[in-house]
Amino acid sequence: MVAGRIHRLLKLIALLQSGRVYNSTQLASECDVSRRTVFRDLRTLQESGIYVLYDEDKQGYTLPWRTIVPFKDLTFEEVLALLVLCQDLDKTIVGLPVHQFARSASTKVLNSLPDSLRENVIDAAQSISIWFPPFNPTMRNGMHYKNLFKATIEKKNVRIQYACGKEQKTVSTMLSPYHIVYANHEWFVIGRSSLDRGIKVFSLLKILKSEILEESFKRPSRFNLDRY
Template sequence: MSRRTIFRDLETLRDAGIRLRYNRKAESYSMAEPVPLNVGDLSIDEATALVTLANQMGDDRHVPFFTAAGLAARKLSGSLPRKTRDQLHEVADAVTIVPQGVANLNGKRKLFGELLEARRQRRVLRMEYASLTEWETISTKLRPYQLMYCRHSWYVVGRSSIHREVRTFKLARITELEILDEEYRLPRGFSLKRYLKNAWRIVPEGNKDLQVVIRFSPLVATNVAEVEWHPTQQLALQPDGSLLFEATVSGLNEISWWILGYADQAEVLRPARLRKLVGERAANMAKIYDR
């Protein structure tokens, strides 16, 4: 092990709140005192689950801003008896979590902290946002209601002054935030579930939910059936091995991209509007490859 690696690991221990003592005669480091952490009546299974999730999801290369969870896991494991700690790490090392397609949020750590602080104090923010809807950088006052991590990145849900409604904003597209001397109240009865309604992912559209029916070919039917894609989904395997997929969704754009991911192995049966939308995008894609 290199000297640089040793000092990096020592710094990691200090960041986790572990006090270290250096013995000049032995030229070695040791814990100055046991870490004062009350772990209660955690079972080995519970402790293993916490340490495994926190350590792996706390790696900045995977899920940004979860570093604190990784530090908490080190404190937890450091407070356990050696035998229990060794058992815990042996099992935890046998589990791997691999998030995919994580958004690059370099330089956004400060913005995340400002969002949390504004939400804690119930303070309005001035936000500069590179909008893909307006195709320009917009400036709006934001009342942050909820921070949400979904699939690839962090989002903030809150009321926007220029849109005059609750919107979803992607953290990666926020260019600047300023906490204002203006307080706000959370709307009575607000919840993320109510806001999202039956959105396919994170953006509800329109006032009326739509019933979607898709036929998946036998080649991908099992793959689709193995996953709960949406809380309202209903599946029906057909005698020919294909799968009928039904769901009630608030908006069609998000689900259209999912359908296109299955290429010619998926066919929209209804509604007609979604069938037309997917068909047009598939035709445009075909034109690109016909050049």
């Protein structure tokens, strides 16, 4: 099996486990292959013991989380560290939009483990705690974070309005969000601004309005986060 096909099969699995139902045409478009190739890849997954389900109502394919157990080779110590870190984040960080995702992810990992390992990890976790310095990152509007997080992952342009300068003048620009970074208790988005015709850093606290657009972008290979 060539490397290209392995990469395509992994992408197919990721799409099917995303929670969205895809039909064969959509899968073909996402993987940049024909529908015939998609059907062949689905058959390969079935033959490998990965049972893709077909939803009659939605006319598409999906792959339940527990169909694959990707974490079975994790050691006891690895799972315990992951669980303790993610669970204790929830107790000390208030307002950080990613902490709930870390907690839910650790729960999914835990639920995918063999029963004996899962029970041992849960029992051991009751005896370990990590105390992080408590802090409360400021967020003006969680919706802007969600929009920019989604747009960054999906590589979609965003129309934003933000407060600019000492006068707090409202300015509008189309942003191609390349990266989201959390620093000094604050969120920033870095990307190309149509108004500035170059890469700029925006504080999410300054963003007053955000709207995800249909237009996609491609992040330049020369982009380097360390420059910003």
